[in-house]
Amino acid sequence: MSAAICPEPTPAERARSVLSAADSLTVTTHGHRVELIGLHTVDAAARLLLQNPPDAHLAAELALAPHGDLAALVEFTDIAPVAVRERVRTRLTLGGWLSALGPKALVFNPARAVLTEADGTTVVGLDELTLASPDPLATHEAEMLARLNASHADAVAPLARLLPARSRLGASDVRPLRLDRHGLVLRVETADAHHDTRLPFAAPATHPGDAVRQIHLLLAEANARPRRRRLPTRS
Template identity: 85%
Template sequence: MPAAVCSEPTPAERARSVLSAAGSLTVTTNGQRVELIGLHTVDAAARLLLHNPSDGDLAAELAVAPHGDLTALVEFTDVAPVAVRERVRARLTLGGRLTALGPKTLVFHPARAVLTDDDGTAVIGLDELTLASPDPLATHEAEMLARLDAAHADTVAPLARLLPARQQLGASDVRPLRLDRHGLVLRSQTPDSHHDTRLPFATAATHPGDAVRQIHVLLARATARPRRRHLPSRS
């Protein structure tokens, strides 16, 4: 028998992907709550580098901290890049401490991570977070999903044939929700509920071009199936 194909990212991988793709974050210390937009990067050890001006509020609080560091929480919100009901896909909260690195950069050293999504809440240890890698599609996912959604009639509508029959017949709309190296997740929506279904790739994608090829394989499977009546059309 062929080996089973892993079709889901682990919570640690999801967390690293959120870190990699996020454009903003919120930092909470004992004294303040600050939102930073486009002012962070992540290094190989999963440390956050906060590029905060030397006269910024966080740097000022850190400068008078008794031990040269600050206990802090850093929060990320992962939002679907297409219009779906309940667009928040996950929330990631990191606990740790802030220290200074030069005059204009702060370093956040995570000690733990908590990821909350539709599957529940997962506590991720520092070793797991450090050893995990972000998905190779993480920084490309938003653009790729937007393109899929824009070509809805040629991509998403045919792919909806791969959904279970009950979801096809009951859905008023289907949208691409998530894309990672393991597959594509579609959200089928009714007027008062929704359901997410993963369409797994045959093999894990290693880069965006590979993911496009895998989506074409899914499309070939979908178009080979007979069209069910009342398949959702784009509203």
């Protein structure tokens, strides 16, 4: 399908969605590498507000910074919530500056983002990152994909009928990999490889309930098609 027929989020929107949904990150400075879990929030300008980790290494290093800010990299790893081959979907690395925000928090101001996915690496500038919005399904995607996968025989297997015939050749399994406002991405696995195919929604979903309705429309289309040999499923 062409991009005009099958739209998808821009790299900047995908980066903002990773920021919105992630619950952990890694901060690397010249002196330390710190893992933070559940200790950050993201504001409308894509700044990260970091609660100081218990060991206070970042705050101590920042206190010695000559200009009151500290160069840092912040890394996120987006992992598929469904068991598929090569579960890392996206790696997002932000370059920017840490500074103090009161006595118990730090703020990270990104200067640019590097988005690494299966099809390559994209540099996202600060203006793009700031203007982009996270996908409306970003914080619900993991739960929705897990539920869809749990109903594999009733949902995923029928949806596989919508894939081009060449995409199903040699397929040993099909699993839901991504979900955003524009559609659902299925991963097709063969004995020694895999590939991903997007099933576009009839219209962009604006909230989770809307996405469920769009998936039901896809299922109705799939169930109207002739049945082919059932794909094997993995327990």
